[in-house]
Amino acid sequence: MSHGHLTHERSELAEMDLRVRALQTVLEEKGYIDPAALDVLIDSYETKIGPRNGARVVAKSWADPDFRRWLLEDATAAIASLGYAGRQGEHMVAVENTESRHNLVVCTLCSCYPWPVLGLPPTWYKSAPYRARAVKDPRGVLADFGVTLPDSTEIRVWDSTAEVRYLVIPRRPSGSENLLEEQLAVLVTRDSMVGTGLPIAPDGA
Amino acid sequence: MDYQSHSDLGGERGQGRVIHESEGALFHAPWERQALGLTLAMGATGAWNLDMSRSARETLPDYRSLSYYDIWMTALESLLIERGWVGRDEIVAGRMLHPARSGLTVLRAADVPALLAKGSPTQRPPTAPARFAVGEEVRLRANAVIHHTRLPGYARGKIGRIDQLRGVHVFADARAQGLGEQPNWLYTVVFTGRELWGDDADQGQRVSIDAWEPYLEPLS
Numbered sequence: 001m002s003h004g005h006l007t008h009e010r011s012e013l014a015e016m017d018l019r020v021r022a023l024q025t026v027l028e029e030k031g032y033i034d035p036a037a038l039d040v041l042i043d044s045y046e047t048k049i050g051p052r053n054g055a056r057v058v059a060k061s062w063a064d065p066d067f068r069r070w071l072l073e074d075a076t077a078a079i080a081s082l083g084y085a086g087r088q089g090e091h092m093v094a095v096e097n098t099e100s101r102h103n104l105v106v107c108t109l110c111s112c113y114p115w116p117v118l119g120l121p122p123t124w125y126k127s128a129p130y131r132a133r134a135v136k137d138p139r140g141v142l143a144d145f146g147v148t149l150p151d152s153t154e155i156r157v158w159d160s161t162a163e164v165r166y167l168v169i170p171r172r173p174s175g176s177e178n179l180l181e182e183q184l185a186v187l188v189t190r191d192s193m194v195g196t197g198l199p200i201a202p203d204g205a
Numbered sequence: 206m207d208y209q210s211h212s213d214l215g216g217e218r219g220q221g222r223v224i225h226e227s228e229g230a231l232f233h234a235p236w237e238r239q240a241l242g243l244t245l246a247m248g249a250t251g252a253w254n255l256d257m258s259r260s261a262r263e264t265l266p267d268y269r270s271l272s273y274y275d276i277w278m279t280a281l282e283s284l285l286i287e288r289g290w291v292g293r294d295e296i297v298a299g300r301m302l303h304p305a306r307s308g309l310t311v312l313r314a315a316d317v318p319a320l321l322a323k324g325s326p327t328q329r330p331p332t333a334p335a336r337f338a339v340g341e342e343v344r345l346r347a348n349a350v351i352h353h354t355r356l357p358g359y360a361r362g363k364i365g366r367i368d369q370l371r372g373v374h375v376f377a378d379a380r381a382q383g384l385g386e387q388p389n390w391l392y393t394v395v396f397t398g399r400e401l402w403g404d405d406a407d408q409g410q411r412v413s414i415d416a417w418e419p420y421l422e423p424l425s
Contacts, residue, residue, distance in 0.1 A: 013234055020236040020278060022299030024243060026291055030305035032250060036314035038242035044321060045241070051228055086324035091371070108215030108357050110259055111273070120241070122226050123233075126273045129224075132217040135359060135412050136402055144223040154409040159215065161355045162391055162415035163327040164371055190228045 050119035051190035053084045054167060057117055058193060059185035061094075062172040072096060075167065079117060089116035089165050095158065096169040097195075102153050103168045104141070104195035106134035107160040114165035118190060125194065135159055145196045168195040176202045208351040211268035216359040216402065237274040244277050249320055250309040253284055256381035260353035327375040329388035336418055337392060341367045343421040345394070353381035356420045359401055364424065365394040368413055376417050390418040 027033045057079055061068040071078040075092035079085065092114060095103040107113065108131045113121035124130050133141050138155045142148070149155070158166045170192040176184060179202060191197025214220075232238050248258060261280040262268070268276060285291040290309075295302045312320065337343055347362030355377045371391040379387035398410030 013236075016234065016275065016278070017236045018299075020239045020243070023278070023282065023285075023291075023296060024239060025299055026295045026301055027243065027247070027285075029301035030291070032252075032290065032305065032309055032311060033243065033246045034311055034313050037246055037312045037317055038239070040314045040317040041245050041321075042238050042242045044317065046231060046238075049321070086322040087320070088324065090324040090326040091328060091374075106215075108359075109210075109212055109355060110262070120231055122228075122230065123273065124223050124226055127223065128214055128217070128269070129220040129222060131214040132220040133223070134215075136216045136406075138410065139407060141223055145225060152409070154411060155407065156395075157410070157412040158393075159357065159412060159414045161357060162371070162377065162417070163374060164391070164393075164415050191225075196223075 045115075045120050049084075049116060051117070051193065052185070053082075053119075054114070054117035054190070054193045055185040055188035056181075057082060057084070057094075057167065058169055058188045059181045061169055062176075062184050063181045068169075071169070079167075084116040086116055088112070089114045091164045092117070092167060093164055094167050094169050095156070097171045099171075100152070100154060102149055102155050102195065103166075104134060104138050104155060104157045105160065105166045105168060106131060106157060108132070108135055109159075109161060112160035112163075112165065114167050117167055118193060122190070142196065145191060147196065147198060168193050170199045173199050173201050208264070208353070210263040210353070211265065212263035213358045215357045232274075240274040240278045240281075244281050246312050247281060247285070249312040252288060252290055252309055254380055255325065256353060256377045257383070258284060259377075260381045263353070328372045329375065329386065331373045331390070332388075335370055335390045335392075337367050337390075337421060337423075339367050339370065342424045343367060343392075343394060344424055345416065346420050346422065350378070352378060354378050354420075356416060357414060360394075360396065360414050360416075363396055363400050365396040365400070365413075367392050368395040369393040371415060374417070376419070378417070378419070392416055392418070392421065394421070 028035055061071050071094045075094040079092050097103055111121050111126040135157050138157050160166060173187060187199045187202060189197050192199045258280060261284050262276050265279055282296055286293050290306060292303055342364055344364050345360045371393060373388045374391040376387040376389045379385060393413050394416045395411050395413040398406030401412060
């Protein structure tokens, strides 16, 4: 049975592979696309535009109070000052976690996500369970990620239904007071910037 | 006329656990990479706009059973066929059978970084004052519409409070239908969990959506 399942998966894979190749060939022959542009597009999101960008934004906001104020007031400009801007991050808003409030970002209608700072959305963010449950049972979703928050914490869910994109600024972990900005960035996980996770605790904390 | 979106998932019952994935896992097969590249490259040609492609995806009859990049591929194929850029026979044959149509801006490799860095901002200068103010209570449009919309079903007919004004933005409902930009004020509207889901909802839960002015009605 498992063998049959594997064979099925393999043939599905081969089928999709052929289908994508076929379309690419047609579009190239028609001159609608430049295959070299495809390579640059893919490479951009595989190697350049990803959650380490956002981690740098968060770390700077932890280390630099003026930057934090700017980020909360005009996230698009503050983030652009670090070189992250553009497609699917044209209108950024930063939302800060506090002791009394935890922010969680979702797109129930499709998969809107702040690409310049977080890169391509992970599969779970695009999945039906996340999109269905984040707005109704956010504590249950957080539990799936191993996160439990006190009952007194307000959970604020942001459904990205227009072109505004949200970046969660997680709380700076205790024990990180003496770390430099670059060391702080290592603690910032992708999930903590979506609101499904918390930053990593520093060594020895 | 009928319009059926299959992507409006917020609050849907019967969904299981969320399966986590590590930061590095972007693609699950090489074809997914190409599907992303093809979709972005064709999107940049101006053959359609982002709202039209969202509309093409959400109306796919088998939306619920397809994987994410399969949705992208299937929608890309139907946009190309419906708008006459590619023939269905060409997609089946895997080669060009009819002459290409002109009028597209082909995305060149050298232009990709600038294109991604610029994006497609949707904010426009206001031409009229905003109808609603921060703190005001509003009711979200209750009726369904027969076109692409960004008002999720769970918020329809519900009462929320204006949390933020986000400026004037291109109206997705209009642009998806090819009716131009029709920029409108955009608001973040916040709801209590109880307003949306009833008394079982967590007391401290708040959910917001971003809603264009035509979605909103004054309470009195």
